[in-house]
Amino acid sequence: MTTRITIRQIYADLRLIFSQAMRLSRLELLQRYKRSVLGIWWSLLNPIISVGVYYLIFSEIILIQGFSKKEYLIYLVAGVVVINFSLQTITTIAEGFSVRVNVITRLKVNPYTIAHGTLGASVFNFLMTLLPFFILLFFDRGISPRLLLLFPLICAMMYFFFGIGLLLAIAYTLFDDAKAITRLVFSFMPFFTPVFYKIEQLPQALQHWITASPFTNFLILFRWSIGEPQTLQITMFLNLVLSLVLSSICLKYFHIKWDRIVKVL
Amino acid sequence: MKRQLLIELRGVSLDLPAHELRNKSLKSLVLSKIKGDLVPKPARRILSNIDLKIIRGESLSVIGKNGSGKSSLLRVLSDIYSPSAGILIGGASRMPLIELDGAFNGELTVLENIDFLSILLGIPYKRILPIKQSVLEFSELQTFAFQPMRTLSTGMKARFAFAFATSIESELIFIDESLSVGDSQFSKKATARIRELKRKGVTLVLVTHDLTLARRFTSKCLWLENGSKRLYGSTKLVIEKYKTF
Numbered sequence: 001m002t003t004r005i006t007i008r009q010i011y012a013d014l015r016l017i018f019s020q021a022m023r024l025s026r027l028e029l030l031q032r033y034k035r036s037v038l039g040i041w042w043s044l045l046n047p048i049i050s051v052g053v054y055y056l057i058f059s060e061i062i063l064i065q066g067f068s069k070k071e072y073l074i075y076l077v078a079g080v081v082v083i084n085f086s087l088q089t090i091t092t093i094a095e096g097f098s099v100r101v102n103v104i105t106r107l108k109v110n111p112y113t114i115a116h117g118t119l120g121a122s123v124f125n126f127l128m129t130l131l132p133f134f135i136l137l138f139f140d141r142g143i144s145p146r147l148l149l150l151f152p153l154i155c156a157m158m159y160f161f162f163g164i165g166l167l168l169a170i171a172y173t174l175f176d177d178a179k180a181i182t183r184l185v186f187s188f189m190p191f192f193t194p195v196f197y198k199i200e201q202l203p204q205a206l207q208h209w210i211t212a213s214p215f216t217n218f219l220i221l222f223r224w225s226i227g228e229p230q231t232l233q234i235t236m237f238l239n240l241v242l243s244l245v246l247s248s249i250c251l252k253y254f255h256i257k258w259d260r261i262v263k264v265l
Numbered sequence: 266m267k268r269q270l271l272i273e274l275r276g277v278s279l280d281l282p283a284h285e286l287r288n289k290s291l292k293s294l295v296l297s298k299i300k301g302d303l304v305p306k307p308a309r310r311i312l313s314n315i316d317l318k319i320i321r322g323e324s325l326s327v328i329g330k331n332g333s334g335k336s337s338l339l340r341v342l343s344d345i346y347s348p349s350a351g352i353l354i355g356g357a358s359r360m361p362l363i364e365l366d367g368a369f370n371g372e373l374t375v376l377e378n379i380d381f382l383s384i385l386l387g388i389p390y391k392r393i394l395p396i397k398q399s400v401l402e403f404s405e406l407q408t409f410a411f412q413p414m415r416t417l418s419t420g421m422k423a424r425f426a427f428a429f430a431t432s433i434e435s436e437l438i439f440i441d442e443s444l445s446v447g448d449s450q451f452s453k454k455a456t457a458r459i460r461e462l463k464r465k466g467v468t469l470v471l472v473t474h475d476l477t478l479a480r481r482f483t484s485k486c487l488w489l490e491n492g493s494k495r496l497y498g499s500t501k502l503v504i505e506k507y508k509t510f
Binding site for chain 2: 016023024027030031035102104107108109110114117171174175176177178259260262263
């Protein structure tokens with residue numbers, strides 16, 4: 001017997017997934033900031049403090065070349081916002097399963113529902129941090145039509161982080177030190193991504209490596225979308241497609257491994 | 266009336282990864298690979314070749330010593346673990362109550378926890394409000410609705426878990442040693458609710474060490490030993506044999 005999948009059914013399923021993700025994200029945010037004095041505003045303050053510290057170090061002490069102070073501030077904020085979103089989303093999705101081990105081993109749950117909730121909470125935090133940034137941009141250069149490209153770009157980023165996060169979730173479950181290793185690697189990531197500097201300022205050999213990173217690619221496309229003078233190359237779009245393919249492979253691998261994860265948990 | 270099969274296990278076995286794997290570090294894995302002394306740890310066999318049929322409206326108890334595989338069998342029946350061998354047939358809606366009080370989120374309030382668990386179980390938003398009312402009323406936790414879960418006592422959490430699991434509409438309910446929750450008054454209430462569910466045709470699978478409970482609520486009994494089926498039959502008969510063993 002074959003089951004016909006109708007468009008109405010797909011729409012209903014997507015609506016349910018979206019609604020569940022939204023509700024779970026709300027609870028995730030509530031839980032995350034419940035014991036914090038500033039509550040949800042901490043997600044806004046955190047990047048502002050980071051940007052302030054980096055700005056002081058790189059514009060006043062190390063003196064990064066090729067920018068005016070205002071240009072550098074916008075360049076830096078874009079970098080910090082994107083790299084924070086990238087690393088936090090991947091880490092929280094990966095940790096989501098070990099944090100919820102008690103639920104996973106007691107109830108039949110859909111692992112993707114858990115991950116969607118975590119992803120939704122991270123996206124909410126990201127949008128919170130984008131708000132003051134866009135106000136800054138609006139007063140500096142007005143609204144660029146390129147901003148419309150941010151929507152597909154953020155969707156692509158979400159898909160990529162989702163896949164990588166789930167892949168890391170497998171590692172976190174199987175290996176006790178995977179979390180510590182990831183934290184170490186991720187602490188260097190802002191320095192291996194052009195968050196504070198321009199990629200052209202690096203030696204040629206290093207440029208190839210840094211450009212190959214999906215994080216760099218997302219960051220360059222993000223900066224281009226907000227109207228920064230970035231040079232786009234065809235390889236960037238190839239890199240983007242490759243990232244999405246890689247994420248799909250990760251998702252498939254997670255799907256195969258999920259049963260084992262539950263048993264190890 | 267035709268006896269409707271809800272779940273059937275055919276030759277089901279369950280292997281879980283050896284415990285040592287949980288403490289495995291990526292560092293030691295890489296080092297062992299380099300040294301060439303990587304020995305794969307054999308999986309532990311938890312359940313072995315289980316055949317079982319659960320008929321709609323019937324109630325089943327699972328008995329056996331600690332470590333005999335009772336809770337793991339419940340997890341297989343609840344579709345939390347998939348069998349390593351054999352097949353599980355049946356798509357009935359199932360609500361497991363396996364130490365559910367451990368599944369709560371301590372930071373969220375009682376009401377938010379109902380939301381949290383309902384979302385994870387895929388319950389649509391419209392159906393959550395009546396569940397909230399039912400859970401609060403049955404567990405007598407109305408005054409604690411906005412308190413964080415971590416502030417509740419163990420007995421309160423157990424009452425909440427029982428109320429939640431029995432407020433969700435399902436064809437099958439799995440209960441793991443949780444009927445003796447709370448004080449004697451609540452225990453009576455819990456017993457009455459189980460009876461009510463049985464009257465409504467909900468199938469009950471009870472994992473317990475309490476043979477009186479098994480006798481009172483179930484007509485069929487499965488005796489597990491070292492993950493294998495030792496005896497299956499009417500509760501009275503199986504318990505008699507179990508007692509003399």
